[in-house]
Amino acid sequence: MARLASLQALLFDLDGVLTPTAEVHMRAWARLFSEYLAGRGIDRPYTDEDYFTHIDGRPRYDGVRALLASRGITLPEGSPEDAPTLDTVCGLGNRKNRTFNETLEEQGVAAYPGSLALLDAARTAGIRMAVVTSSRNGTAVLAAAGLTARFGTVVDGLLAAELGIAGKPAPDTYLHAAELLGLPASACAVVEDAPSGVAAGRAGEFGLVIGVDRGVGAATLLGHGADVVVDDLAELIPFLAAG
Numbered sequence: 041m042a043r044l045a046s047l048q049a050l051l052f053d054l055d056g057v058l059t060p061t062a063e064v065h066m067r068a069w070a071r072l073f074s075e076y077l078a079g080r081g082i083d084r085p086y087t088d089e090d091y092f093t094h095i096d097g098r099p100r101y102d103g104v105r106a107l108l109a110s111r112g113i114t115l116p117e118g119s120p121e122d123a124p125t126l127d128t129v130c131g132l133g134n135r136k137n138r139t140f141n142e143t144l145e146e147q148g149v150a151a152y153p154g155s156l157a158l159l160d161a162a163r164t165a166g167i168r169m170a171v172v173t174s175s176r177n178g179t180a181v182l183a184a185a186g187l188t189a190r191f192g193t194v195v196d197g198l199l200a201a202e203l204g205i206a207g208k209p210a211p212d213t214y215l216h217a218a219e220l221l222g223l224p225a226s227a228c229a230v231v232e233d234a235p236s237g238v239a240a241g242r243a244g245e246f247g248l249v250i251g252v253d254r255g256v257g258a259a260t261l262l263g264h265g266a267d268v269v270v271d272d273l274a275e276l277i278p279f280l281a282a283g
């Protein structure tokens with residue numbers, strides 16, 4: 041963790057790192073796949089373990105494809121414009137997205153207090169910051185949490201799709217953010233709650249890969265390549281270099 045003081049930027053995942061929206065995603069996926077698998081008569085029901093292994097942190101349609109593959113199901117890809125009623129990879133992903141957006145609208149979202157404290161301390165210390173999220177809802181979640189003005193650099197699922205950049209666990213979205221900041225990966229820390237996200241940080245040879253355990257377990261995050269695991273981002277504040 042002492043290495044943190046020598047780094048110039050923090051690259052944050054969003055859902056589950058800055059905002060508690062990983063939980064909202066997780067429940068929306070559970071609803072989609074519990075209903076879908078039961079409807080197809082598949083006797084291995086969807087579990088939280090499926091979420092962490094196949095879906096957590098990955099781009100929307102990659103998650104759908106991976107979960108279906110785990111049950112030996114192949115569906116036509118369709119397109120991102122597919123109606124949520126269609127049984128295509130994109131249709132199923134959009135069905136889950138409808139649930140996600142309904143919950144977001146009903147409940148709103150507030151950033152984790154510890155994450156806000158770290159953002160404040162990092163700003164004071166002159167550390168550059170960016171958000172790197174697989175989510176196509178990244179901008180909406182940042183806005184709903186009142187975080188938009190804090191980040192000049194955001195790489196989200198829409199930008200990655202537009203530029204043809206591979207999603208997590210590939211390191212490419214994080215590497216793109218470092219490039220936008222004009223920094224080498226070795227000068228940046230990646231902050232992630234998902235196994236696929238820490239794997240992306242490790243694959244990109246970032247200066248430090250910080251896991252935050254929001255439920256998957258410290259051992260899993262360490263096993264996927266985290267250098268260190270915390271329970272709350274405020275734990276990082278004492279390790280920032282003085283500004």
Ligand SMILES: O=P(O)(O)OC[C@H]1O[C@@H](O)[C@H](O)[C@@H](O)[C@@H]1O
Pocket residue numbers: 054055062065066095096097098099100103137173174175176177178197234
């Ligand atoms: O469907 P969206 O909003 O594009 O999100 C894709 C993924 O984004 C990630 O940030 C979440 O960890 C996943 O749970 C989610 O599935």
